[in-house]
Amino acid sequence: MINGGTALVGLLGNPVRHSLSPAMHNAALAELGLNWRYLALPCEQHHLRDVLDGLHAVGCRGLNVTIPHKQSVAGLCRKLSPLACRLGAVNTLIPDSGSSWTGSNTDVNGFLAPLETHIDWTGRRAVVVGCGGSARAVVAGLQTLHLAAISVIGRQTTTLQPFVEDLNLEEAPLDPLLDSDPSIADVVAASDLIVNTTPVGMAQHGEAGAMPLGESLWSGIKTEATLYDLIYTPRPTAWLQWGRKRQLHCIDGLEMLVQQGAASLRLWSGHDDVPVDAMRSAAETALKT
Numbered sequence: 001m002i003n004g005g006t007a008l009v010g011l012l013g014n015p016v017r018h019s020l021s022p023a024m025h026n027a028a029l030a031e032l033g034l035n036w037r038y039l040a041l042p043c044e045q046h047h048l049r050d051v052l053d054g055l056h057a058v059g060c061r062g063l064n065v066t067i068p069h070k071q072s073v074a075g076l077c078r079k080l081s082p083l084a085c086r087l088g089a090v091n092t093l094i095p096d097s098g099s100s101w102t103g104s105n106t107d108v109n110g111f112l113a114p115l116e117t118h119i120d121w122t123g124r125r126a127v128v129v130g131c132g133g134s135a136r137a138v139v140a141g142l143q144t145l146h147l148a149a150i151s152v153i154g155r156q157t158t159t160l161q162p163f164v165e166d167l168n169l170e171e172a173p174l175d176p177l178l179d180s181d182p183s184i185a186d187v188v189a190a191s192d193l194i195v196n197t198t199p200v201g202m203a204q205h206g207e208a209g210a211m212p213l214g215e216s217l218w219s220g221i222k223t224e225a226t227l228y229d230l231i232y233t234p235r236p237t238a239w240l241q242w243g244r245k246r247q248l249h250c251i252d253g254l255e256m257l258v259q260q261g262a263a264s265l266r267l268w269s270g271h272d273d274v275p276v277d278a279m280r281s282a283a284e285t286a287l288k289t
């Protein structure tokens with residue numbers, strides 16, 4: 001029951017009405033016995049500072065941040081975690097003891113979770129398709145896996161080159177490739193992990209049956225390769241359907257959503273025993289409705 005002691009947590013973004021986060025977080029809060037409720041809170045860019053100030057003032061216990069605010073909200077935090085500072089992107093806000101917020105990023109944790117239960121990635125090769133906001137967390141995660149090579153495929157030099165320069169590490173260098181480069185087919189054929197961070201194939205974005213970079217590119221892929229698509233609507237995407245038919249290991253973005261949400265809830269609540277299974281089950285149920 002919502003009562004005078006009920007506290008608020010939520011998601012800031014625009015749009016947020018179709019988000020699965022309220023379903024999965026409220027399921028977890030119920031299991032934890034916390035008198036909190038998680039709401040999707042639509043917020044226009046020009047209202048962001050006022051909304052953050054107001055939510056802090058009314059005792060909001062924590063916030064997730066999604067498109068289009070992940071980067072702009074970083075500049076409104078009093079303090080950033082080292083990872084959020086490096087990425088220049090925040091997806092989790094924790095209220096501080098003053099009147100501001102500490103910004104963190106749990107997207108990297110969410111991305112890595114299904115990979116770390118699969119195989120040892122040391123010495124293997126990965127390809128990241130796309131160089132937008134989601135790709136930043138993906139690349140940062142891949143750079144912790146001791147891979148032999150990480151290639152990033154983008155459409156334009158003006159976005160790809162700054163992306164690579166910003167995130168490059170001496171111990172985990174990035175290889176930039178334009179999607180028009182004829183060597184892409186060879187790079188894909190040699191790769192053990194391919195991650196799609198673009199919206200190509202998403203139900204709400206153009207043709208749901210589309211595949212990143214076109215179907216013909218994938219014909220030479222290794223039979224033991226892993227395909228990881230950050231999209232989960234439809235579930236599976238056309239790309240992952242293609243991969244499953246060829247018995248490739250396929251991962252969609254729902255587990256990343258669940259795991260980054262669980263990591264956020266740990267930061268807000270101080271509970272290590274967050275009910276991840278309940279969150280996953282609630283998200284899957286909400287996805288079907």
